Amino acid sequence: xxxxxxxxxxxxxxALYGAPLLAVAATVVFGxxxxxxxxxxxxxxxxxxxxxxxxxxxxxxxxxxxxxxxxLIGLGLAVGFRANVWNIGAEGQLLLxxxxxxxxxxxxxxxxxxxxxxxxxxxxxxxxxxxxAIPAFLRTRFNANExxxxxxxxxxxxxxxxxxxxxxxxxxxxxxxxESRLFSAEAIMPNLLxxxxxxxxxxxxxxxxxxxxxxxxxxxxxxxxxVSGEAAGAAAYAGFSQKxxxxxxxxxxxxxxxxxxxxxxxxxxxxxxxxxxxxxxFAAIIVAFLGRLSPVGVLLAAHLLALILIGGENVQMLGVxxxxxxxxxxxxLVALLASDxxxxxxxxxxxxxxxxxx
Amino acid sequence: xxxxxLVLAILVSALRxxxxxxxxxxxELVVEKSGCVNLGVEGMMLVGAVAGFAIGLTTGNFALAxxxxxxxxxxxxxxxxxxxxxLMVNQYAAGLALTILGGGxxxxxxxxxxxxxxxxxxxxxxxxxxxxxxxxxxxxxLDIMVYVAxxxxxxxxxxxxxxxxxxxxxxVGENHDSAHxxxxxxxxxxxxxxxxxxxxxxxxxxxxxxxxxxxxxxGMTAGRGWIAVALVVFATWKPGRVVLGAWLFGLVSVxxxxGQGLGLAVPSHILAxxxxxxxxxxxxxxxxxxxxIRLAAPGSLGKAFRPTA
Numbered sequence: 001x002x003x004x005x006x007x008x009x010x011x012x013x014x015a016l017y018g019a020p021l022l023a024v025a026a027t028v029v030f031g032x033x034x035x036x037x038x039x040x041x042x043x044x045x046x047x048x049x050x051x052x053x054x055x056x057x058x059x060x061x062x063x064x065x066x067x068x069x070x071x072l073i074g075l076g077l078a079v080g081f082r083a084n085v086w087n088i089g090a091e092g093q094l095l096l097x098x099x100x101x102x103x104x105x106x107x108x109x110x111x112x113x114x115x116x117x118x119x120x121x122x123x124x125x126x127x128x129x130x131x132x133a134i135p136a137f138l139r140t141r142f143n144a145n146e147x148x149x150x151x152x153x154x155x156x157x158x159x160x161x162x163x164x165x166x167x168x169x170x171x172x173x174x175x176x177x178x179e180s181r182l183f184s185a186e187a188i189m190p191n192l193l194x195x196x197x198x199x200x201x202x203x204x205x206x207x208x209x210x211x212x213x214x215x216x217x218x219x220x221x222x223x224x225x226x227v228s229g230e231a232a233g234a235a236a237y238a239g240f241s242q243k244x245x246x247x248x249x250x251x252x253x254x255x256x257x258x259x260x261x262x263x264x265x266x267x268x269x270x271x272x273x274x275x276x277x278x279x280x281x282f283a284a285i286i287v288a289f290l291g292r293l294s295p296v297g298v299l300l301a302a303h304l305l306a307l308i309l310i311g312g313e314n315v316q317m318l319g320v321x322x323x324x325x326x327x328x329x330x331x332x333l334v335a336l337l338a339s340d341x342x343x344x345x346x347x348x349x350x351x352x353x354x355x356x357x358x
Numbered sequence: 359x360x361x362x363x364l365v366l367a368i369l370v371s372a373l374r375x376x377x378x379x380x381x382x383x384x385x386e387l388v389v390e391k392s393g394c395v396n397l398g399v400e401g402m403m404l405v406g407a408v409a410g411f412a413i414g415l416t417t418g419n420f421a422l423a424x425x426x427x428x429x430x431x432x433x434x435x436x437x438x439x440x441x442x443x444x445l446m447v448n449q450y451a452a453g454l455a456l457t458i459l460g461g462g463x464x465x466x467x468x469x470x471x472x473x474x475x476x477x478x479x480x481x482x483x484x485x486x487x488x489x490x491x492x493x494x495x496x497x498x499x500l501d502i503m504v505y506v507a508x509x510x511x512x513x514x515x516x517x518x519x520x521x522x523x524x525x526x527x528x529x530v531g532e533n534h535d536s537a538h539x540x541x542x543x544x545x546x547x548x549x550x551x552x553x554x555x556x557x558x559x560x561x562x563x564x565x566x567x568x569x570x571x572x573x574x575x576x577g578m579t580a581g582r583g584w585i586a587v588a589l590v591v592f593a594t595w596k597p598g599r600v601v602l603g604a605w606l607f608g609l610v611s612v613x614x615x616x617g618q619g620l621g622l623a624v625p626s627h628i629l630a631x632x633x634x635x636x637x638x639x640x641x642x643x644x645x646x647x648x649x650x651i652r653l654a655a656p657g658s659l660g661k662a663f664r665p666t667a
Contacts, residue, residue, distance in 0.1 A: 005446065005664065086450060138638070144645040147397065147450065148588045152634040155581045163627035285454060323465030323576060330401075330459025334437060337455055341445040 005345035015342035020290050020297075023336035024304065030331045040318055048318055049311035059310075061196035064205075065268065066309055069094070069260040069280040070302035071205050074287030075212045075295060076253030082216070082293050084229040085249040089135060089150025091281025092157035093128040093257035094264070099161055100127025101262025102272040105187035106169055106180055116186040120266045121201070121259050128258015129251050131157065136250035140243040146250075154281070162274050169272055180272035189267040201263040205299070208256070213295040221248070257281060278309060279326070286333045305329070362492065368609070368616050370499045374570055376601075376608030378403070378562035380507040382586035383593070383600045384514055385558025390590055391518065392551035393531040393544075393658040397453025398438050400583025401460020402431040402556045403563035404576075408468040410564025411574040415471065420479045424503070424564050431560020432553045434460050439552040443545050446662050457583070465576035478572025479503065503565055508601065510558075515597040527551060531656035534663040544663050559583065581634065588637045592644050594654035603640070610636045 028046065035045035054063045073090045080087050101124030108116050134153060138144040162178070164170075171181045189199035216222040228235040228245045236242065260280065265272055283305045290304065291297030312325025382399050389396050410427030414420055438456045441447040484497035484505070518524035529537040530547045538544050566582070567574050585607060593599035613622070614629040622629070645651055 007664075088454065138642055142642045142646045143648045143651075144638070144642045145591070148584060148591075148641055149638050151584050152581065152588075152637050155634045156631045159627045159631045163625055166627065167625065282458060286458070289451065321466050321469035323462055323469060326458065326462030327466045328462070330455060330462045333451075333455040334441065334459055337441055337447040337451055338445050340447065345446065 004348050004350050005341065006348045008344055008346055011343050015339075016292065019339035019343060020292070020301070020336060022339040023290070023332055026335040026339075027328055027332045030335075031328065034324070034327075035320070038320070040320065045315060045318055045320065049315050049324075050307060053310045053314045054307065058196055061193055061198040062310060063303065063306055064202055065196075065198050067302045067306035068202050068205055069264065069277075070284050070287050070305050071299055072208055072256045072260050073253065073280060073284035074291060074298040074302050075208050076249075076256040077284055077288040078291065078293040078295070078298050079212065079216065079225060080249030080253055081288055082229045083225040083245040083249050084232070085246050086147045087132065087135070087150050087250055087253050088147050088285065089132070089153050089281070090253055090257040090284055091277060091279065092150070092154035093131045093254040094261035094277050094281050095154070095157040095161050096131035097124035097128040097258030097261025098265045098272065098276045099157075099164060099261075100124050100130075100258065102169065102180060102183075102265045105183040105266060106272075108187065109181060109184050112184065113186055116184065117189050117266055120183075120187050121262050124258045124260075124262020125255040126258065128256070128261060129254040132250040132254020132257070133247075136247050140246050146246070150250075161272070161276065165272050165274050171271075178274050182271045183266060187266055188270060189263055197268050199263070199267045201259075201267060204259070209295045209299050212298075216295065225249070283309065283329060286329055286336075289333065290336055308332070364616070364619050366493065366496055367619075368612055369493075369496055371612040371615060372605065372608035373496075373500060373504055374608070375611045376604040377504050377507045378565040378570070378582060379586050379589060379604040379607055380511060380601055381562035381565065382559045382583060383589040383604060384507075384510055384597060385555035385562075386586055387590045387593070387595060387597060387600060388514065388518075388527070388558075389551050389555035390595060390659060391531045391656055392527050392548045393534055393656055393661065393663070394442060394548055394552060395449050395453065395587075395660050396435065396438055396456070396552060396555055397450055397587060398435070398456025398460060398583075399453075399555075399559045399586050400579055400581065401457040401464075402434050402559035403566070403579045403583045403586075404460045404464040405434050406431040406560025406563030407567040407578060408464040408471070408563075408574055409560070411468070411471060411476070411567035411572075414478070414564075414568045414572070415474065415476045418477075420568055423568050424561050427560040427564025427568075428557035429560065431558070431563065432556040434463075435552050435556025435559070438556075439549050442662075443548055443552075446664060449660055449662075461577060468574050468576055471574045473573065473575060475571075475573035479569045501569055503561075503569065511597045511601045518597070528656070531658055534658045534661070538663070538665060545665065548663075559586070562586070585633065585637050588641055591651070592640045594644070594650070595656065606640075607633055607636065 031046055032042040035042040053059050077090060101120040104123040105120045135146045135150040138149050139146040165178045165180060169180045171179060189201050192198045192200050192202055224240045225245055228240055228242055264276055287298055287301045287305050291301035308328050309325050312322050316322050382403055386399055406427035409430035410423040413426045414423035438452050441452040442449050479501045481499045481501050487497040488494050526542055527547060530542060530544050534544045566578060589600055589603045592603045611633045613632055614626055617624060617629045
């Protein structure tokens with residue numbers, strides 16, 4: 001092979017921020033070729049995908065609404081990934097948040113308590129944390145791989161939601177359809193921008209970004225998380241508890257995913273349905289990586305992923321399968337991981353390897 | 359009193375349900391023996407499922423369907439191979455990317471067949487075994503791939519322990535630096551193992567769409583790829599135990615179908631959770647003993663290899 005990778009002494013800052021842009025560019029090029037290959041005019045299709053959906057006030061609000069869950073979950077995952085804790089089950093924690101929040105909304109259905117939506121959100125966060133506590137416990141107590149356990153729990157959560165909307169939480173006047181009652185007005189997230197579906201939950205976005213920035217760069221806990229992830233041995237020597245990092249990462253992400261789930265059912269949906277999330281929990285993994293595990297990066301990446309999700313819905317009009325959104329997500333992540341090589345390595349021609357670097 | 363016919367019916371569905379898991383987990387076992395964890399099994403199974411279904415539906419030739427399913431899985435696994443072996447990408451991240459990519463690609467190309475079904479691969483009568491008393495009828499109701507999966511397990515167990523190829527594979531997985539120093543091409547061995555794992559996952563996926571439920575639905579693997587990954591840990595990297603583990607999962611999985619026949623008054627949603635809960639349970643039981651896992655796992659598992667000089 002004529003080319004060889006040589007480790008850099010320090011990560012390249014240019015590549016660190018350039019790699020995500022390169023990956024996005026590669027994804028757009030892939031989209032161009034894909035649309036061409038299936039006989040659509042690529043520029044029209046790309047316009048319909050990335051521009052048209054957000055080319056109006058309503059479109060922009062939908063963009064923010066879709067980026068909300070991705071930002072919140074992505075922030076939680078970024079903290080975990082920094083500590084080398086692999087929570088892949090945010091989707092399940094989101095579903096539990098929907099169930100917990102939904103159960104509270106339905107329990108208070110005829111009480112007319114003002115501000116019920118706040119209770120719904122809190123219940124969602126607690127339910128998400130409880131679900132996330134399972135893989136955290138199994139990892140810290142029994143050494144069980146958290147990737148597999150948290151992932152398995154997604155399917156369990158999915159069946160649990162199905163069980164509840166087919167049974168205990170089904171609308172008694174719903175003619176047997178697997179869905180709950182519509183929540184009462186008090187349980188619905190108050191609107192933030194008239195004429196749109198954007199709700200007050202969006203205010204959590206700037207708050208969470210700030211809080212996460214503070215946690216990661218201004219607290220000892222953030223420092224400990226970082227050290228645990230980058231040098232487990234050093235962290236152990238310094239007396240940082242690895243178990244605490246696992247618990248912290250899982251509870252944080254579980255809580256955020258739970259709130260997201262609750263806000264999803266108490267927001268745009270307004271009731272419990274068998275299908276709640278278009279894969280926010282998985283897309284948020286890409287968000288965390290693409291955003292370089294930094295709060296502002298996650299915020300930007302969440303809006304890109306939100307655009308990919310909304311665009312996928314929009315190009316259905318052109319007869320393009322909606323699954324194109326997931327395909328783009330996969331291509332984006334592969335391209336990002338591939339471009340990341342430039343952060344830690346220099347590409348050197350083999351003949352010149354001998355001098356200095358070997 | 360549970361009647362014999364029901365028990366035999368459960369046995370048949372359990373053996374069939376276990377078959378895709380055996381294929382996929384055996385493939386992953388070989389990959390992990392070479393030192394790589396490929397979490398993309400779910401994605402590779404999905405592309406295998408859609409490719410196998412497309413060929414089965416259009417040609418009715420299932421040998422070709424499984425071949426194309428294997429090729430599709432192997433083709434996708436090359437993405438993982440390039441990322442991990444040449445671009446030094448974290449193996450977990452690369453595997454996740456493969457799962458997302460495979461899910462998206464299969465759903466995209468499979469859109470035209472979404473929800474369609476076909477006449478799947480038919481059972482064969484196994485001479486000799488089908489003459490056995492009581493259980494004989496089981497061997498008239500299984501298709502050829504059930505036996506192929508078992509043969510593959512035996513072959514892989516033999517190859518790993520008794521052939522030069524197996525020895526080289528294990529050497530690369532146990533200590534890639536030593537293997538490299540001895541003159542073996544770590545990259546080439548791993549690339550071949552990864553492609554083999556992809557092909558096996560593809561066959562497992564094609565089995566789902568061509569035999570078990572002869573239809574295509576996006577995301578139809580429903581976590582089986584992940585269960586296959588868990589099975590390898592559960593089996594402590596031994597092919598024979600992969601088969602036993604897969605049978606256990608097969609048995610648990612078919613409870614959802616046969617629960618009513620057995621008089622289990624448990625809602626189907628709860629029964630559907632069982633395979634996932636059992637996966638978690640066995641992972642906990644097996645991982646509790648950290649030393650045992652460390653001794654059983656290939657020494658270089660999950661570590662990046664960068665050839666020097």
